[in-house]
Amino acid sequence: MPPHKVVLIIDDDRDIREAIGDLLGVEGYQTAEARDGGSGLAYLRSHPPPGVILLDWNMAPVGGAAFFSEFSHDARLAEIPVVLLTADVRAEEKARVLGLSTLLTKPVDVELLLAIAGRYCG
Amino acid sequence: MAAYAQRPGAPRILVVEDDVIVRTTLERALSSEHQVETADDGARGIAAAHALKPDLIVTDIWMPGLSGIELVRELRRHSQFDTTSILVLSGQGDDELRVRLLSEGAQDYIAKPFALEELRARVRNLIAAQRSRALLLDREAAREAAIFDVALDGIVSMDHRGVVTEFNPAAEVIFGYSHDEAVGRPLAELIIPPSLREAHRHGLARYLAAGEGPMVGRRLELTGMRKDGTEFPCEVSICRLPASDPPAFTGFLRDLTETKRSAEALRSAETRLAAAEAKWKAAQRFRKLLESAPDAMIIADTRGLIVEVNAQTETLFGYSRAELVGREVEGLLPSPTGDGGVIGVSESLRTPTSRPMGSGLELVGVRKDGSEIPVEISMSPIEMDDGLVVAAAIRDVTDRKRAEKTARDLIQEQAARIAAEEAVRIRDDFVAIAGHELKTPLAAILLQLQVLRRTMRKSEPLNLEERVEKISRSGARLERLIEQLLDVSRITAGRLHLEPARCDLSGLAKDVADRFSDVSAQAHCEVIVHADEPIVGVWDRLRVETVISNLLANAIKFGAGKPIEITVARDRGQGMIQVADHGIGIHAGDRQKLFQRFERAIAARNYGGFGLGLWISRNIVDASGGTIEVESEPHLGSVFTVRLPLGAEEVAHATP
Numbered sequence: 001m002p003p004h005k006v007v008l009i010i011d012d013d014r015d016i017r018e019a020i021g022d023l024l025g026v027e028g029y030q031t032a033e034a035r036d037g038g039s040g041l042a043y044l045r046s047h048p049p050p051g052v053i054l055l056d057w058n059m060a061p062v063g064g065a066a067f068f069s070e071f072s073h074d075a076r077l078a079e080i081p082v083v084l085l086t087a088d089v090r091a092e093e094k095a096r097v098l099g100l101s102t103l104l105t106k107p108v109d110v111e112l113l114l115a116i117a118g119r120y121c122g
Numbered sequence: 123m124a125a126y127a128q129r130p131g132a133p134r135i136l137v138v139e140d141d142v143i144v145r146t147t148l149e150r151a152l153s154s155e156h157q158v159e160t161a162d163d164g165a166r167g168i169a170a171a172h173a174l175k176p177d178l179i180v181t182d183i184w185m186p187g188l189s190g191i192e193l194v195r196e197l198r199r200h201s202q203f204d205t206t207s208i209l210v211l212s213g214q215g216d217d218e219l220r221v222r223l224l225s226e227g228a229q230d231y232i233a234k235p236f237a238l239e240e241l242r243a244r245v246r247n248l249i250a251a252q253r254s255r256a257l258l259l260d261r262e263a264a265r266e267a268a269i270f271d272v273a274l275d276g277i278v279s280m281d282h283r284g285v286v287t288e289f290n291p292a293a294e295v296i297f298g299y300s301h302d303e304a305v306g307r308p309l310a311e312l313i314i315p316p317s318l319r320e321a322h323r324h325g326l327a328r329y330l331a332a333g334e335g336p337m338v339g340r341r342l343e344l345t346g347m348r349k350d351g352t353e354f355p356c357e358v359s360i361c362r363l364p365a366s367d368p369p370a371f372t373g374f375l376r377d378l379t380e381t382k383r384s385a386e387a388l389r390s391a392e393t394r395l396a397a398a399e400a401k402w403k404a405a406q407r408f409r410k411l412l413e414s415a416p417d418a419m420i421i422a423d424t425r426g427l428i429v430e431v432n433a434q435t436e437t438l439f440g441y442s443r444a445e446l447v448g449r450e451v452e453g454l455l456p457s458p459t460g461d462g463g464v465i466g467v468s469e470s471l472r473t474p475t476s477r478p479m480g481s482g483l484e485l486v487g488v489r490k491d492g493s494e495i496p497v498e499i500s501m502s503p504i505e506m507d508d509g510l511v512v513a514a515a516i517r518d519v520t521d522r523k524r525a526e527k528t529a530r531d532l533i534q535e536q537a538a539r540i541a542a543e544e545a546v547r548i549r550d551d552f553v554a555i556a557g558h559e560l561k562t563p564l565a566a567i568l569l570q571l572q573v574l575r576r577t578m579r580k581s582e583p584l585n586l587e588e589r590v591e592k593i594s595r596s597g598a599r600l601e602r603l604i605e606q607l608l609d610v611s612r613i614t615a616g617r618l619h620l621e622p623a624r625c626d627l628s629g630l631a632k633d634v635a636d637r638f639s640d641v642s643a644q645a646h647c648e649v650i651v652h653a654d655e656p657i658v659g660v661w662d663r664l665r666v667e668t669v670i671s672n673l674l675a676n677a678i679k680f681g682a683g684k685p686i687e688i689t690v691a692r693d694r695g696q697g698m699i700q701v702a703d704h705g706i707g708i709h710a711g712d713r714q715k716l717f718q719r720f721e722r723a724i725a726a727r728n729y730g731g732f733g734l735g736l737w738i739s740r741n742i743v744d745a746s747g748g749t750i751e752v753e754s755e756p757h758l759g760s761v762f763t764v765r766l767p768l769g770a771e772e773v774a775h776a777t778p
Contacts, residue, residue: 013562014644015596019569022592026576035644061682061706107565110572 005051005121007031010040010067011085012059020054020085020108029117036060037067044071049080051121054104057086081120132157133249136176138167138193139211140185144234148180151238152245164188168196171203177252178245180209183219191223198227201365205256207248211236276375280309282368284326296356296377298349315347330369338362338371346375354379401507417515421504422451429511438518440490455487455499455516470501470512487516496523552732559603559732563596570596603732609668610734613741620662620745622769627697628653628690630663634670635688638678645682647703649674653690657697660769665742669750672735673701673762681705681759696748696765704759713752739764 007029011017014035021031032050034040036059044050057064064084071077085104104113135152137160139145145160152158159174161167164181165188171179179197183190190210197203210223210231220231229248232241276293280286289304297304297313304312310319329335338360346356355378363370409430412419418435422428431446439446439454446454457469487497498517503510570593577584612618635642635649642649670688677686681703689700708716717740736750743750747767754760 013566014641015563015566015592015599016569018592019566019573019596022573023569023576026573026580026582060679107561107568110569 004028004030005049006047007117007121008034008040008043008050008053009085010034010037010053010059010064011056012036013056016056016108020113023110023113024117027114027117029121037062037064037070040067041070044077044080049077051081052116052119053080053082054085054116055082057084083116133178133253134159134174134176135245135249136161136167136170136174136179138162138164138170138179138181138185138190140182144182144211147238148241151242152180155242156245156249164190164193167193171197171206175202176206177256178207178209178248180211180245182211183213183216183223191219191226194223194226194228199367205252205259207252209244209248276377277372278304278309278313278375279363279370279372281370282326282330282366284309284323286312287370288372293375296348296375297346313346313348315345315353318345333369343378346377355382415515417517420446420451420454420514420516421511422514423509423511426451428454435516438489438495438516439487445490451514453488455485455497455514458485487518495520556603556607556732560600563599563603566596567593567600606732606734606738609738609741610732613738618741618745620665620742622660622662622746624658624660625663625666627657627659627661627666627699627766629656630666631670631688631690631699634667634674638671638674641675642678642686645678647678647682648685649688650685651688651690653688655692657690657692658768659697659766661697661746661766662742665746666766669739669742669764670699670701672739673699673764676735676762677701677703677705677760684759693765696767698766699764700761702759702761707756707758708752708754708760709756710754713754716752717750 007024009017009020009031011020011033012035017033017035021033024031032043032047034043038061040053040055041062044053055064055067064086068082071080071082083104085108104116133156135156135158137145137148137152137158139148139160140162142162145162149158149160156178159170159176161170163185167179167181168188170176179193181190181193188196194208194210197206197208207229208227210220210228212220212223212231212233216233223231229251230244232244276296277288277290278286278293279288286304286307286309289299289301291301293304294300299312310322314322325335325337329338339362341357341359344356344358345353346358347353357376357378358373360371360373363372409432412421412430412432413434415432415434418438419430419432420428420435421430428446428449428451431443433443435441435446436443441449485497485499486494488494496519498519499514501512501514503512570589574584574586574589609618631653632651635651638649674686674688682705684704686704687700687702689698689702691698691700717736740750743764743766748765750762750764752760752762
């Protein structure tokens with residue numbers, strides 16, 4: 001069995017980041033964590049591409065929008081699936097604008113989270 | 123020549139005939155009915171006519187010496203024969219001569235030989251006509267005489283030499299001469315002033331030469347002279363007496379002295395009347411002007427007494443006009459009390475200049491019933507015939523004030539509504555943020571619980587301590603958030619109660635820094651605490667901790683990756699804590715908003731938290747009697763400084 005691809009979690013909230021990481025870990029997935037968009041990009045440019053990126057939108061200093069702008073202009077990265085991870089009420093619209101089909105809202109729907117991880121990193 | 127002896131009262135006839143037979147025949151034929159005299163040639167005929175004044179002259183046409191035609195012409199030159207008829211005895215077929223006779227003034231003719239009956243008939247006719255004419259003329263003369271005597275105008279006649287021939291009673295009165303004194307004397311020296319005599323003589327001479335003159339037939343205004351030598355204005359109208367030759371003149375004179383005097387008096391009276399009328403009209407115009415003014419108008423003299431008012435004033439102040447005139451202005455428009463450089467109406471009257479008053483000033487008018495009305499006054503001095511007065515226009519601004527207040531209220535209402543809407547919007551935003559903020563640790567807790575459950579289900583080794591630690595951390599975070607919300611509620615309701623107790627600021631700062639060591643390490647912030655000596659005071663320990671926590675949390679949030687310095691010191695008798703970061707900094711314009719509720723200098727929601735930390739901190743510091751300030755430079759960092767009074771008791775205790 002080939003090694004599972006990594007789930008990259010980009011969220012500035014340590015509690016959320018760790019909780020998602022811990023949960024996916026229990027279910028046998030490998031995860032990586034980044035505390036903002038900048039750290040996420042740094043990770044992506046120095047590691048093999050993850051199976052999926054869980055991206056928080058409201059972050060500081062580099063937020064989801066800035067990250068996504070960089071990310072989608074980088075041909076090597078643009079193919080990686082991104083799932084928006086947000087509590088923002090307008091997230092659905094935002095996801096559609098960004099061309100993202102999947103969306104995770106907080107509090108996190110655990111079954112959906114695991115399904116996403118299963119599809120991209122299983 | 124006898125003088126009508128036979129039939130006194132009968133018509134008198136003069137027969138002029140050279141042929142004695144004819145003369146005698148005629149005398150006999152006419153004597154039965156008339157008094158008849160005879161003359162045997164023309165010259166004697168004329169003399170007899172003058173002497174006898176016959177009613178009728180019967181004359182032959184052909185006589186030696188003066189012919190009949192010459193006799194007619196001579197007689198007709200004299201007005202005294204105007205009533206005398208002339209019958210001419212002519213020859214047969216002498217038609218041209220007869221026409222000439224008639225045109226010279228003869229009344230009739232009879233051709234020789236004639237029947238005596240025809241002669242008698244013609245004589246009777248001529249006598250009858252003459253009688254009636256004479257009667258008429260007599261009447262006219264009588265009337266003329268009566269008029270002459272009773273005329274109000276002086277009537278003075280003179281002959282061609284300028285000698286007075288008539289002088290009526292009115293002339294006697296006007297000039298002071300009696301009729302007898304005047305008649306027969308030269309007019310010039312009688313009633314013409316010496317300065318005009320030469321002109322008079324010259325004018326008369328010219329008239330006599332030319333047959334006309336500028337003085338005759340016109341009404342003239344000349345100067346007359348009385349017997350006593352006084353001169354007077356006199357209206358004169360001169361006419362030439364009809365058929366007078368050489369010309370005689372009659373003047374009608376009227377003394378204009380009285381007329382002139384009364385005209386003068388009339389003119390003077392008229393002038394006075396006109397002046398009075400003009401004044402009255404001016405007063406009327408002034409009144410009309412006053413009445414037409416939209417404002418209440420008060421005219422007052424410089425002593426401050428009301429001289430005149432309009433109806434609007436009566437309405438505005440509730441007094442009648444009669445009550446107002448003579449009253450002091452001060453009673454209606456009291457001088458403002460207090461200073462402020464506001465000059466009252468009464469005061470202004472003493473130094474009257476045009477000025478608006480009360481625009482922007484709260485001047486009041488006092489009505490009869492004692493109620494006050496807000497007014498605006500403008501005054502202007504008016505120079506009247508009888509001195510200086512001041513016109514004050516008083517405008518009741520009650521309605522305007524009310525409208526202004528309504529407008530103000532409306533604006534305030536609008537502002538309040540906008541503020542309320544803004545508050546609702548902010549609250550909605552805050553609820554959304556708060557929801558998000560509360561959900562985040564809750565989500566973490568729920569996820570950790572899932573981890574716990576799945577681990578247990580899989581019978582894998584359970585790192586219980588790690589799970590509990592993480593759940594506790596998120597729980598504590600949730601608690602802090604809820605505590606903040608409660609603080610907001612307490613502060614808003616004014617129920618923030620402090621529980622002061624003796625504590626050490628340096629120790630507190632170190633505790634907080636320790637508690638944040640994980641967070642600051644995560645953010646790669648080195649936190650350096652400069653707190654070399656204990657700073658002891660009386661404060662609510664937990665609240666002060668909250669303040670320091672908020673400042674440090676912000677410093678980490680906005681200054682990640684850079685060192686943070688916390689300094690605790692005694693400063694001017696106060697405990698001072700300074701938190702300095704090297705983060706994004708705050709623009710000057712945003713610094714004021716920083717400590718307000720729900721305000722966050724940066725608009726983005728990329729930073730977690732309610733954005734209430736500084737507002738809560740400020741309220742805690744305020745409640746503790748301290749101050750909180752920020753100094754900041756964009757991109758270089760911010761320094762927050764909190765100063766807290768030590769508390770009197772503790773200061774005394776702490777100071778050796």
